[in-house]
Amino acid sequence: MKISKAVITAASPRQRALPLQTLVDRDGVQKSVLRIIVEEALRAGVEEIAIVVCPDDEAAYAGAAGDLAARLTFVPQPAPRGYGHAVYCARDFTGQEPFLHLVGDHLWVSRNGQGCAEQLVEAAEREACAISAVQASRETLLPYFGAVGGRRVPGRQDLYVIENVLEKPTPTEAEQHLLVPGLRAGHYLCFFGLHVLTASVMELLGRAIRAGQEHVTLSQALAELAAQERHLALERPWNRYDVGVQYGLLTAQLALALAGRDRERVLALLLELLAQREAAA
Numbered sequence: 001m002k003i004s005k006a007v008i009t010a011a012s013p014r015q016r017a018l019p020l021q022t023l024v025d026r027d028g029v030q031k032s033v034l035r036i037i038v039e040e041a042l043r044a045g046v047e048e049i050a051i052v053v054c055p056d057d058e059a060a061y062a063g064a065a066g067d068l069a070a071r072l073t074f075v076p077q078p079a080p081r082g083y084g085h086a087v088y089c090a091r092d093f094t095g096q097e098p099f100l101h102l103v104g105d106h107l108w109v110s111r112n113g114q115g116c117a118e119q120l121v122e123a124a125e126r127e128a129c130a131i132s133a134v135q136a137s138r139e140t141l142l143p144y145f146g147a148v149g150g151r152r153v154p155g156r157q158d159l160y161v162i163e164n165v166l167e168k169p170t171p172t173e174a175e176q177h178l179l180v181p182g183l184r185a186g187h188y189l190c191f192f193g194l195h196v197l198t199a200s201v202m203e204l205l206g207r208a209i210r211a212g213q214e215h216v217t218l219s220q221a222l223a224e225l226a227a228q229e230r231h232l233a234l235e236r237p238w239n240r241y242d243v244g245v246q247y248g249l250l251t252a253q254l255a256l257a258l259a260g261r262d263r264e265r266v267l268a269l270l271l272e273l274l275a276q277r278e279a280a281a
Contacts (some may be wrong), residue, residue, distance in 0.1 A: 001128045003100050003121045003196055005093065006041040006049045009086040010034070010061070010104030011077040015244045016054050019104045020064045023253050026109075026260030032064035033243055036256075037102055038072070044117040046100055050075050050093040052086045081209075084216035087197075088205040096199045098124070105244040106193035107252045109259045116238045117194055123159075124196035129230040132162070132222070133192035135240060136183055139171045144242070145190035146219040148233050149178035150226075160189065160233040162226040167219035189233055191219075192240050201225055 010019050019034035031039075034051075041049055048071075053061055055076040062069040077089045087101065100121055108116040116133065124131040134148060149164035164177050174188050183189070204221040225231050241252035257266040 001098055001125050003045070003098055003125060004047045005097055006046040006100040006102060007087060007090045007094065008037055008041070008049065008051045008102045008104050009083065011052045011054050011080070011086045013054065013080050015105045016057060018243050020060060021243065021249055023249065023256060026256050028260060028262050033107065034061060034064040034104070035066060035068060036107060037104060038065055038068050040108065040115055040117045041100060041102060043115040044100055044121040048073065050090045052077050052089050082215040082217055084205050084218040084221055085209060087218055088202060088209060088216070091202045091206065094199065094202060098130070098196060098198045101195040101197055103193040105242060107241045107243060107256070108194065109239045109241070109255050111237050116236070119236060120194050120196055120234060123234050127232055129232060130198045130201070130225060131196050131232040131234055133194040133238070134160070134189040134233040134235050135192050135238070136187045136235065137190040139174060139186050139188060141190060142171060142174055142188065143168050147174060147178050147188045147190045149180055150233065151180070152182060153232070158235050160235070162231045162233050165219050165223035165226060167217045189235065192238070198229070200229060
C-alpha cells in the first residue's frame, strides 16, 4: 500500500482562521499553521494534498501556504455538515486510493526527529491497512476527542487492533466500551488528529450522507470500518497541540520552540521571565 495523497480538513466555521495564524517553526522560521501542517504531510512522502475549506477561503489559504500553494488542491465544503462530511468532500480527489488525513487545527511534535505523519505512513504501508494515531489520554480529555477500544497486537507495545470507536464519549461510556488492557486506570486511547484511511471510509461516509444525516462524524465511519476490515491504532511518544483551545497557540509555539534549534535561547527567556515575576512578588 503506497500513500501518495493527503487530505487536510480546515472548514470548521468556528476554526477556519486558525490555520492562517503565524508561529515560529522548529527551524526558527515564521510560518503559518497551515504551512507547518502541509510540510508535515510532505515530509511523510505524499505527492498531492487537498485542503477542505469554507467556500471563498481558497485565496486566504493559498496565501498562507506561500510557495507551497501550487502543490495544493482546494476543495470547498458547501455547508457545515460535520467533520465526516468535510472528509467526504475530498472523495473525488482521493478516488480509490488510501490517503493520509490531517486535521487543520492541530500541530504535532515527535521526540525522535522523524515526523509524526511520516512514522504513521510508514506503519500503514508496512501493515497494509487503515491506521490511526492515538494517545493515551486522561478521561478528563474525552469531551475533546474521539476514542477507541481494542487490544494490543501480539508482540507490540505501540500497536492496537481497533474494536470500538466512540465520538467524544462520556467517562461512563468509555469505561463500558473502550477499556484497553494494559492502559493506566482512567486513561483511554484518544485520536491524535492523524489517520491513514482507505477508500472504504469514503464509501461509509457517503452511505451516511445519502441516508440523510445532517451532521456526519468521522468516528461513526471509523467504527463501521473497524467492523468490516483491519483498522489499527498506533501509539508513539508524540505530542499533539490543539491550537483551537484556550492558550492553544501559545502552547503549540512553546512546544515547537523547545523542540527546535532555538531551544536554549527560549529556555533562557522563560527563566528570565520567571525570575522577573519572582522578583516582582
